[in-house]
Structures are given as C-alpha cells and as structure tokens.
Amino acid sequence: MAPSPIDFLEQLQTEFPDLAEDVQELANLYQRKLWHQLTLKVEACFHSSAFNRGDIPVRLFQGFVFEFGSKINFLKLAQFAVHACKFQPNPAAAVELLTSVVTRLEELKLPRTTEAVLFLRMHVAQHKLETGAVQECKTITEAVTEQLAALSDVDPSVSAAVYYVTSLYHKAQSNYADFYRSSLMYLSYVSSDSLQPDFKLRLAVDVSLAALLGEHIYSFGQLLQHPIINSLDGTPSQWLHELLSCFNNGDMHLYDTLCARYASQLNAQPALVAHERRLREKITIMCLLELLSSMPAEQRRISLAAIGERTKLEGDGVEFLLMKALALHLIEGVIDEVDSAVDVKWVTPRILTADQMRVLKGQLDSWVGKVAAVAAALENESVGMVAAGAV
Numbered sequence: 001m002a003p004s005p006i007d008f009l010e011q012l013q014t015e016f017p018d019l020a021e022d023v024q025e026l027a028n029l030y031q032r033k034l035w036h037q038l039t040l041k042v043e044a045c046f047h048s049s050a051f052n053r054g055d056i057p058v059r060l061f062q063g064f065v066f067e068f069g070s071k072i073n074f075l076k077l078a079q080f081a082v083h084a085c086k087f088q089p090n091p092a093a094a095v096e097l098l099t100s101v102v103t104r105l106e107e108l109k110l111p112r113t114t115e116a117v118l119f120l121r122m123h124v125a126q127h128k129l130e131t132g133a134v135q136e137c138k139t140i141t142e143a144v145t146e147q148l149a150a151l152s153d154v155d156p157s158v159s160a161a162v163y164y165v166t167s168l169y170h171k172a173q174s175n176y177a178d179f180y181r182s183s184l185m186y187l188s189y190v191s192s193d194s195l196q197p198d199f200k201l202r203l204a205v206d207v208s209l210a211a212l213l214g215e216h217i218y219s220f221g222q223l224l225q226h227p228i229i230n231s232l233d234g235t236p237s238q239w240l241h242e243l244l245s246c247f248n249n250g251d252m253h254l255y256d257t258l259c260a261r262y263a264s265q266l267n268a269q270p271a272l273v274a275h276e277r278r279l280r281e282k283i284t285i286m287c288l289l290e291l292l293s294s295m296p297a298e299q300r301r302i303s304l305a306a307i308g309e310r311t312k313l314e315g316d317g318v319e320f321l322l323m324k325a326l327a328l329h330l331i332e333g334v335i336d337e338v339d340s341a342v343d344v345k346w347v348t349p350r351i352l353t354a355d356q357m358r359v360l361k362g363q364l365d366s367w368v369g370k371v372a373a374v375a376a377a378l379e380n381e382s383v384g385m386v387a388a389g390a391v
Contacts, residue, residue, distance in 0.1 A: 002063070002144065003063070003068045005030055005064050005264065006030070006031070006062070007025055008059075008063035008064055008267030009023050009026060009027045009030075009064060010027075010177060011062075011142045012056075012059065012060070016195065018050060019051065021052060022037070022045055022048070022050075024053070025041055026038065026042070026064070029041055029157060030064075030068065031147075033071075033319060035068070035071045036072075038068070038072070039073065039076050040074045040116045041172045042060075042065055042080060043076070043080075045060065046060075046080065046083050049303045050204025052087070052208055054141045056087070056089055057083060057084045057086070057087045058084045058085075058087050058088060058097070060084070061080055061081060061083075061084035061097075062097070064342045065077070065080050066081075066100075066104070067317045068080065068103070068312070069101070069104065069227045070104070070108060073157055074105060074110075074112055074113050074116035075115050075116045075119060075157070075158070075289070077101065077105075077116060077169075078101065078105075078116035078117075078119045078120045079157070081097060081098055081101045082098070082118060082119070082123050082346060084097060085097055085098060085123065085127075090303070091127040091128075091130045092127075092131065094127050095124050095128070097119050098123055098124050098127070101120055102120050102121065102124075102265065103226050104122075104131075111280065112315050114147070114151065115154060115158045116153070117145055118144050118148060118158055118160050118161075118162065119157065119279075120160045120164045121140055121143075122140070122141070122144055122161040122162050122164075123142060123161065123165070124135070125140035125141050125144070125165050125169075125229055126168060127138045128140065128195050129165070129168055129169060130171055133253045134169070137165075137169055138169060140163075141165060141166050141169055144162055144168065145162060148162050151321075154188070155190075157240065159185075160189035160190050163182050163183075163186035164182075166180035167179050167183045170182055170208075171206065174261065174271075176209075176210040176213040176214040176215070176271075177210070177215050177217055179206070179207075179210045179214075179216075180207060180210035180211050180214045180217060180223075183203065183206070183207045183210070183350055184207070184222055184223065184226075187226055187228060188282060192226070192227040192228050193227075194339075195228075197231070198243075200228055201231050201232070201235060201237070203228065203325040204232050204236050204237070204240075205232070205240060206226050207228070208225060208229070208232070208237075208240040208241070208243075208244055209240070209271060209272070210280060211223055211244060211247075211277075212243065212244070212247065212282070213271055213272070213275055213278070213336055214286070215278075216328070217249065217287060218282070218286055218330060218348070218350075219286075219350035219351055219369070220244050220248040221226060221248060221351030221353050222245060222349055222351045224244060224245060224248055224353050225351070225353060227243055231246070238264075239258070239261075239262040239265050239381060242258060242262075243255075243258055243262070244267065246258055246283070246284055247282065247286050247292060248290075248308075250283070250286045250287035250288070250289060250291065250309065250354065251287070251290075251310050252284065252287045252311055253312070255283045256312075260325040262319045279325070281324075284311050284312075284313065284321055285321065285324065285325055285328075285330065287310055287311045288307060288310075288321060288322075288331075289311050289325075289330060289331070289347060289348065289350070290345045291306075291307065291311075292331065292344050293347050299344070300333070300343065300344040300345070300347075301341055301343045301344075302341060302342060302344070303340060304319065304322075304340045304341060304342065305341070307316070307321070307322075310381055319335065319337075322342055323334055324336075329348070330347070330348045331344050331346065331347050332344070332345050332346040333345050333346070
C-alpha cells in the first residue's frame with residue numbers, strides 16, 4: 001500500500017534533510033487544503049535546483065502531487081507531470097507516467113481537463129518519436145491538432161506544445177516547409193527570452209535551413225523579424241542570417257558572393273549541397289518578386305532584358321523563370337514576346353522587413369503626391385470653368 005502524502009513527505013524529509021523547510025511548508029499547505037498556495041509552492045520547488053536532482057521530481061509528483069491533482073488547476077498538474085518526466089530514466093517510463101495522468105483526468109469527465117489532456121498527449125507523442133515510433137507520433141499529433149482547432153481561448157502553453165512536437169515530427173521526416181511553418185507557429189506562442197540560449201541557437205539554425213530548403217516558401221520576412229534570428233549573430237552560424245537576408249532581398253549578385261565567401265560552411269550542410277539547384281532556383285524567383293514588388297503597381301511593364309540583368313539569366317532562362325512564377329501563382333500577368341517584355345498585374349503578398357517597409361513607404365508617398373497633384377489640377381480646372389461662366 002502506498003504511503004499517504006504526509007507520510008511520503010516525512011520520508012522525503014528524512015532522506016534529504018536539506019529540503020526540510022520546503023517539505024514542511026508543503027505538508028502545512030496540504031493539511032490546510034490551501035490548493036492554490038500549494039500549487040505555487042510545488043511550482044517553486046520544481047524550479048529549485050535543490051529539488052531537481054536524482055529522481056526527486058518523479059517521486060514528489062507520484063507520491064504527493066498526483067494525490068491531490070484533481071483539486072488544482074489541471075493544466076498545472078499536466079505541466080508538473082511533464083517536468084517530472086524529464087527525470088525519468090527512459091522515454092518508456094516517461095510515457096507511462098504521462099499516460100497515468102491522462103487516464104486520471106479522463107476519468108474525471110470534466111470539460112476543464114481537455115487542455116491538460118491535449119498537453120500531455122503531445123508530450124507522449126514527443127517521447128514516441130524519440131523511441132522511433134514515428135507512426136504513433138503522427139497519429140497522436142494529427143488527432144490533437146484536430147481537437148485543438150475546435151477549441152477557443154486555448155492556453156498558449158498548449159498551442160506551443162502542439163506546434164513544437166509537430167515541428168519535431170516534420171523535422172524527422174525532412175519535411176522542410178512543414179517544419180518551417182510549425183516552428184514559426186510554435187515561436188508565436190512562446191517568448192524568445194524564455195528559451196535557453198543553446199536551444200534557441202539550434203532552433204534558429206534549423207528554421208533557417210528549413211526556410212532555404214522548403215518548397216513554396218518565397219518570403220522570409222516573418223522569420224527575419226523574429227528575435228530568434230538574432231541568436232545567430234556573433235556565432236559560427238551568422239552566415240545563415242546573411243544568407244536569409246540575401247534571399248529575402250532577392251539579391252542574386254550578393255548570393256554568388258556569399259556562396260564563395262561561405263563555401264566551407266555551405267559544404268558542411270549536406271541538405272544544402274544536395275539541393276543546390278533548388279536554392280539557385282529559389283533565389284532567382286525571389287529576385288524576380290523583389291524586383292516587381294519594388295515597382296509602382298501601375299508601372300509593372302518591364303523588359304525581359306532588365307529581368308535578365310537582375311537575375312543573371314539570358315533570354316530563354318528569363319521566359320522560363322516567368323512561366324515558373326506564373327505556374328506557382330506568385331505573379332499574374334502576360335508575357336509580350338514581340339516587345340520582349342512582361343506586363344505584371346499582381347505580385348503575391350509578402351511579410352515585409354523594416355527595410356522593405358521603407359521602400360513601400362516611398363512608393364506610397366509617391367502615390368499620395370500624384371493623387372494630390374491630380375486633385376490640385378482638377379481644382380484649378382473647375383475654378384477656371386467657374387470664372388469663365390461668370391464672365
């Protein structure tokens with residue numbers, strides 16, 4: 001028979017005298033049934049280095065927290081369980097602990113347990129992935145994502161867990177574009193300052209590589225404006241930040257310069273080497289998009305020669321580039337082969353960086369100036385007509 005929570009605490013205090021003061025406070029709050037204060041105290045203990053050693057977190061959760069778990073915030077209970085799992089000897093033991101909590105919550109049959117259950121299941125999926133059970137991870141992830149979409153006002157930690165584990169699955173499958181999107185969604189639910197520096201750097205590298213390699217990703221504005229990208233600066237991976245900015249600005253000439261400057265770093269990335277042709281095609285397309293976006297909407301007739309100069313392509317290559325962009329629905333327009341020009345009516349929207357916003361501001365200022373000039377001309381003309389009528 002398992003000891004009572006108070007008996008467990010007494011045993012814990014005997015084994016670890018240095019924890020006596022905290023353990024006594026836990027016992028006092030438990031006996032007084034001050035569940036909120038007890039939750040805060042448990043949270044403080046789990047953030048204390050004194051408690052985070054050996055198997056103490058696991059024992060504290062299973063022997064104490066789990067007993068009164070139905071009386072505290074269910075999501076907090078789930079977060080305590082996930083923390084305890086970090087001190088389990090292997091993923092299988094972690095899954096067993098998490099599953100026991102899921103079972104307990106489901107037995108309560110309360111709607112308030114939904115978020116906590118989803119949070120726990122995503123961590124089960126993460127451990128499944130770590131043990132190579134990819135299909136099980138995929139099944140859990142898809143089911144939880146569907147349930148999440150049906151909820152409203154979800155706690156950010158739950159959404160973050162869903163998108164983080166989803167990103168891990170896509171990374172394991174080398175689904176670059178899906179990993180990129182899932183990672184950005186994850187980053188939208190967490191504070192960059194809350195991430196550990198080494199984790200932040202690894203994630204920044206992974207997301208940057210995914211942006212470069214992901215199919216149908218032709219704008220890096222959202223990533224470049226996120227604080228996580230700055231973690232690359234001042235490290236051996238700073239070249240990735242420079243390369244992303246080069247792609248986003250559509251600078252083909254700078255791209256060739258960077259490829260020569262960082263040849264050793266590029267060659268050290270097998271995925272970049274294997275998809276060298278895709279990278280060249282992507283920078284060329286982004287070069288075209290940047291060129292067209294920088295032009296006033298009413299003046300988007302441009303010669304093929306001008307596009308070729310910007311993209312380092314010759315005649316047939318320029319036409320192929322335009323047809324590719326049209327096929328991907330990145331632009332809409334008509335190629336005039338007689339005059340060797342193209343009329344572009346629409347360019348796909350993009351998330352702009354601060355520099356691109358300044359360019360757009362210049363275009364808007366120019367447009368406002370033209371509108372003001374037309375308004376002034378119409379006003380002068382109407383005044384002239386009134387004066388003529390008066391005569």
